[in-house]
Amino acid sequence: MGRLAPPARRFLAHRKGVLARLALWSLAESAQAFLVGQGVARSVDEGFLAGDPRRGLLWLAVALVAVLSAAPVVRGVFAQLAGLTEPLRDGLVRRAVDRSMARAAAGGPGGTDRAAVSRLTNQVEIARDSFAGLVLTLRSFVFTAVGALLGLLSLHPALLVVVLPPLAAGLALFLVTLRPMAAAQRRALAADEALGDHAARSRARLRDLTACGTGPQEERRGADLVADAAAHARTLAGWAAVRTAALGIAGHLPVLALLTAVPWLRGRGVSAGALLGAFTYLVQSLLPALHTLMTALGAAGARLLVVLDRVLGPQPEAAPSTADPPQTAASEADTAPDGHRAPPAPREAAPAAPAVELRSVTLSYGVRAEPVLDSLDLRVAPGEHLAVVGPSGIGKSTLTRLVAGTLAPTRGDIRVAGRAVAGHAPAELAALRVLVPQEAYVFSGTVGDNLAYLRPDAARGELDAAVAVFGLGPLVGRLGGLDAAVRPAELSPGERQLIALVRAYLSPAPLLLLDEATCHLDPASEARAEHALARRPGTLLVVAHRLSSAVRADRILVLDGVRAVCGTHGELLERSPLYRDLTGHWHGAPARRQRP
Numbered sequence: 001m002g003r004l005a006p007p008a009r010r011f012l013a014h015r016k017g018v019l020a021r022l023a024l025w026s027l028a029e030s031a032q033a034f035l036v037g038q039g040v041a042r043s044v045d046e047g048f049l050a051g052d053p054r055r056g057l058l059w060l061a062v063a064l065v066a067v068l069s070a071a072p073v074v075r076g077v078f079a080q081l082a083g084l085t086e087p088l089r090d091g092l093v094r095r096a097v098d099r100s101m102a103r104a105a106a107g108g109p110g111g112t113d114r115a116a117v118s119r120l121t122n123q124v125e126i127a128r129d130s131f132a133g134l135v136l137t138l139r140s141f142v143f144t145a146v147g148a149l150l151g152l153l154s155l156h157p158a159l160l161v162v163v164l165p166p167l168a169a170g171l172a173l174f175l176v177t178l179r180p181m182a183a184a185q186r187r188a189l190a191a192d193e194a195l196g197d198h199a200a201r202s203r204a205r206l207r208d209l210t211a212c213g214t215g216p217q218e219e220r221r222g223a224d225l226v227a228d229a230a231a232h233a234r235t236l237a238g239w240a241a242v243r244t245a246a247l248g249i250a251g252h253l254p255v256l257a258l259l260t261a262v263p264w265l266r267g268r269g270v271s272a273g274a275l276l277g278a279f280t281y282l283v284q285s286l287l288p289a290l291h292t293l294m295t296a297l298g299a300a301g302a303r304l305l306v307v308l309d310r311v312l313g314p315q316p317e318a319a320p321s322t323a324d325p326p327q328t329a330a331s332e333a334d335t336a337p338d339g340h341r342a343p344p345a346p347r348e349a350a351p352a353a354p355a356v357e358l359r360s361v362t363l364s365y366g367v368r369a370e371p372v373l374d375s376l377d378l379r380v381a382p383g384e385h386l387a388v389v390g391p392s393g394i395g396k397s398t399l400t401r402l403v404a405g406t407l408a409p410t411r412g413d414i415r416v417a418g419r420a421v422a423g424h425a426p427a428e429l430a431a432l433r434v435l436v437p438q439e440a441y442v443f444s445g446t447v448g449d450n451l452a453y454l455r456p457d458a459a460r461g462e463l464d465a466a467v468a469v470f471g472l473g474p475l476v477g478r479l480g481g482l483d484a485a486v487r488p489a490e491l492s493p494g495e496r497q498l499i500a501l502v503r504a505y506l507s508p509a510p511l512l513l514l515d516e517a518t519c520h521l522d523p524a525s526e527a528r529a530e531h532a533l534a535r536r537p538g539t540l541l542v543v544a545h546r547l548s549s550a551v552r553a554d555r556i557l558v559l560d561g562v563r564a565v566c567g568t569h570g571e572l573l574e575r576s577p578l579y580r581d582l583t584g585h586w587h588g589a590p591a592r593r594q595r596p
């Protein structure tokens with residue numbers, strides 16, 4: 001509100017001529033309001049009750065002319081109104097275009113400002129219509145009220161004593177509700193937008209949600225947003241009820257007070273004509289103007305404030321999303337030994353916090369089911385490369401989903417970069433980690449879109465470098481380059497996995513979780529991909545399906561039923577019979593993917 005006052009003053013200061021002409025037309029409205037009551041009062045007192053019906057009819061004719069003159073007065077007002085509303089609209093459009101251009105020039109996320117379309121069309125129109133409605137009603141109320149109150153005063157001052165207190169009380173109550181109601185309206189609008197935004201983003205990410213199993217979480221988040229929007233709508237409805245009460249007090253109590261006070265007024269010498277004139281002022285002029293004012297100020301006024309705040313206020317932050325995670329700048333230190341620039345250094349929450357920390361984590365899929373993981377403790381240091389191995393069905397994927405935050409533990413605490421993963425929105429989780437599942441997905445779009453999906457602002461050079469690091473050049477060449485369209489069905493499972501791995505490599509998330517994400521690659525491609533991912537700044541947790549993949553890691557976690565052992569390859573060969581069994585099995589396994 002305070003932010004809008006200076007531009008509003010400047011806007012009005014430049015339009016003094018229009019304001020003066022509007023005031024003149026409005027004075028005619030005052031005169032009209034004044035004459036209606038006077039005509040009725042005098043027709044009774046000086047005409048019909050005084051035995052002079054002709055004079056009575058004459059005064060009634062005056063009142064009638066005053067009522068009929070409303071049409072040309074309103075026409076004159078509307079003609080002047082355009083002098084205020086159209087410049088307002090032009091100014092808002094100019095402002096919205098300037099800001100959108102500035103945002104595009106600055107290379108904002110996604111390159112285009114989709115909200116600008118809404119600001120240009122819908123919101124500016126709302127602002128213009130609300131402003132027009134407000135000027136009309138506010139001005140009409142002020143001038144009509146002045147005319148009617150002067151009329152009451154001229155009929156008898158005692159009339160004001162009866163009418164003014166309920167009128168002022170209702171008006172005061174109404175004014176008190178304005179500020180909280182505007183705030184409630186703003187919060188309700190924001191909650192609505194958050195819900196709409198969530199729905200749109202969920203729709204766009206259906207594939208991700210299905211691939212990563214985050215559907216239930218997304219659903220819970222949606223339910224929270226619905227509850228939030230409903231709560232704000234209820235608050236708004238509460239204020240609307242208070243406003244209705246204010247309208248009742250100001251709109252109906254004066255009539256009631258006048259009726260009740262008739263004996264008292266008669267005792268003070270108020271004539272029957274003056275009483276009828278007073279009722280005419282209330283019913284014909286004052287109360288309709290008041291009703292319109294309250295309705296308009298309460299709805300259009302709050303809407304206008306919110307919309308103006310959006311168009312003129314500070315540039316809104318781009319909403320975070322999975323495809324739009326926080327970005328960090330690349331530095332010289334990110335250049336890999338092979339000369340390729342590694343993706344930007346991921347953001348770590350705190351240098352001392354472990355990259356992954358599990359404290360007594362237990363997970364059972366059913367209430368009476370045996371736990372898949374039982375009181376598991378694990379700490380993975382920032383930058384560490386951990387392999388997870390174990391027999392099929394032992395809980396390796398379950399572990400990655402728990403760390404990714406797409407599955408909630410039955411008991412225990414899971415932290416990534418020092419932050420508890422429970423209860424975070426998908427967009428927040430996406431900024432912390434990337435989970436690459438076994439079945440990589442590629443969407444219909446260009447090759448470049450697929451690679452840069454988790455980092456839309458990746459420069460072309462960075463995409464080329466990543467393609468080279470993963471040996472994806474021949475595939476990209478075959479598909480027709482980064483700008484060529486991909487038909488996912490025409491790619492082999494291995495090619496799809498390579499695309500998903502480059503996508504994860506480019507992501508700025510500090511933690512990569514690979515759940516057998518290289519199972520369709522040949523050993524050489526897998527080694528190349530894992531080397532690239534391990535060189536990338538950040539932490540790597542790989543569910544390994546080959547001995548070579550496990551040996552490449554700094555440490556290996558062996559899941560064995562509800563027990564788990566962690567150590568280096570050499571340590572585990574000594575300590576873990578299961579690990580020895582697995583390595584023996586892997587040694588004898590063919591090159592293509594086998595279950596460990």
Ligand SMILES: Nc1ncnc2c1ncn2[C@@H]1O[C@H](COP(=O)(O)OP(=O)(O)OP(=O)(O)O)[C@@H](O)[C@H]1O
Binds near residue numbers: 365
């Ligand atoms: N959504 C689920 N509902 C119920 N049980 C599940 C669910 N997901 C996994 N399980 C069960 O939990 C156990 C661990 O499964 P998980 O997929 O984590 O094992 P894994 O070690 O990754 O297996 P694999 O190597 O075969 O992929 C298995 O018995 C599996 O059947």
